[in-house]
Amino acid sequence: MEKIFKNSEFQNLIRLPGKVRGVVFQTDAEYIRQSKGEEGLAAFKNGLKKLGYLVDYENIKGTDWYPLGLRVVSLLVAKELFNWTDKDIEDMGRAAPKYSFIVKMLLKYFLTIAMTYKESPKYWVKHYTVGKIETPGYDLKKKYFLICLKDFKTHPIMCTYLGGYFITLAQYLLKEAKNYKVKETKCMFRGDKYHEFVVSWE
């Protein structure tokens, strides 16, 4: 853990402003349980514990708010612990909506591309207390849509995670599509004013 977490960086991360719904921890735990088993999950919890955070995944409330910093740290711990690549983090992001109880409750916003696209900002605020989603447009003929995430500068790992997340949301809407891809065309960590994700498919 020490390799990736310099004390100062950890302190900065943990102090990130904003909160996130407990459901993200639930989906993380479920993903780890499914891919690494109960032992993997135990190791993951132990990793966080070493950092001073005892996360009771069994009793996390999906609708409760938790520190955003903890959410970022937990992703970094998982990546470090399981030696995951960015692709693995993206897959974790892709899996998150599938496990999410809240997503299932919000599926009424996923009736059409247009509706989903329009309702995405609402969807965001149901999960995060910081940052906001903007939807500048999509093109079904050219097979892509854009999602802009503003005022949300946490850690690059979140960009990877959210990219996967957006792919799954697209997957819910495009029944004839395949080979989804996501590309972060703009990133606040690369000096841009906001994050811009282009989700495309074939």
Next chain:
Amino acid sequence: MDKNKKILNEESQRLKEDLEDLEKYIREFSSFLPLAVCMINPPKIIIDINKAFENLTGYDLLGAIGQPIKTIVIPENELNTLLSSARKERQVKSEELTIISKKNKKIPVTVSVSAREDDKNNLIGYFLAITDITEIKKAREGLEKKVEKRTEELENSRKALMNILEDVEEARKTAEDEKDKASAVVANLSDGLIVLDKEKKVFLVNPRAEEFLSVTSKKMFGKKISELEENERMGPLSKLLKEGLENVFRKEINFGVTLTLEVTTERMKIREKELGEMIVLHDITREKTIERMKTEFVSLSAHQLRTPLAAIKWTIQMLLDGDIGEITPEQREIIEKTQKSNERMIGLINDLLDVTRIEEGRYLYKPILSDLGSVVRFVINSQEDELKRKGLKLEFSKPRDNLSRVMVDVEKMRVVVQNLLENAIKYTPSGGKIKVSLKDNKTEIEFKIEDSGVGIPEDQQGRVFAKFFRGANVIRMETEGSGLGIFISKNIVEAHGGKMWFESKEGKGATFYFTIPVKKEFEEFLKEF
């Protein structure tokens, strides 16, 4: 304000807790549920599944969610129809479809669908409950195969039955045709036919019988013949049949000159099963008429011939007696031959007259109580010269005790014995032997005459008692004879209530027998006259 906020927060917290509890409850319930369930959104993409769905399809949650349902549940068009139907009718609809598992295995399933709508009646997805019916299907297919097999068997049975029925129908038609033919034969039969059942009651009368007996079949049905005696023509028939149906063979019933019927009865059997009896009435009126005319002609001719023959006889006798003048020995020899021929001719004419009398029923009998032995002795004595001339030895034997006396027409009985003895002499070569005997059997007297003559050819023995019969061997011998003697003799014997028969072997001689009844039988015979 703070108080209200606090209340709102508390309420919000309770709601969140309730939601959490609900989520947990649903998750646990969903995991526990053995029924495979998945949820799809309006674009028909899987957005949630339960554990049973994972078990059934082999897809885990991550693999299944996000996939179009059509990639797992097929055929797509039937699934779409089912979804539309559930949405349209707003009720759970089910259909048998197929799951393509992750391992590409086809699993027969029943898919039940319920459409989900929000509070504005917008479609927000569908619940799909999926039941594996592999075992049911196997059982059903097994059952269907059994049913199919059984159906095939039944179909084969039906075909076989139809064939049998066709055969039966064909047989029935054939039988019907045969019956029609038989009915037509019976109806058009030139003979009258009356059929009696086992109780001797009439159950079939053909039109010819109705015509013969002047009675309708309706009146005869179900009645015994004896019950119909009152009818003019049924009376004689009934009388005849009283003698016993089985004994009637070619017996005649005469209804004046207009109708003579020959009656024969026959027992009807099919495979040893008694069915009844039939009475055949054959119209012999024409034959009888012809026979009568013939007899009349013969009788007339014989009478006409006898007169000139008698004149010839006397003329010849006068010539031989020299009443007309002396004749030379050569002339005498010729005249004697002529006399013999004339005598033969007279004998033949007499025989013919006897035959005609017999046939006309005019052969008169004058029975008297006589000793048959004296009759036989008389005839033997009359033939002694001829026996000597031919050098034949004759033995006559009879019981020592007196024979029972019999009622006979002595003249006719002499004719019988004479005919038999003359035949024996005629057909026995010189030096031969003739044995005549009488035997008293108490109830009848038996006459027997045995010769060592030429005998009767075996193939001609059936015609011995017919008129004008002469054996081929005796014709070759150029012996004299009309062929009427045996016929006349037999008729005389039978008119006395007796029987006549013979035994013979060609070249070894012949033995003729006849019997004449005594006492009771004779008394009955007498009643006839």
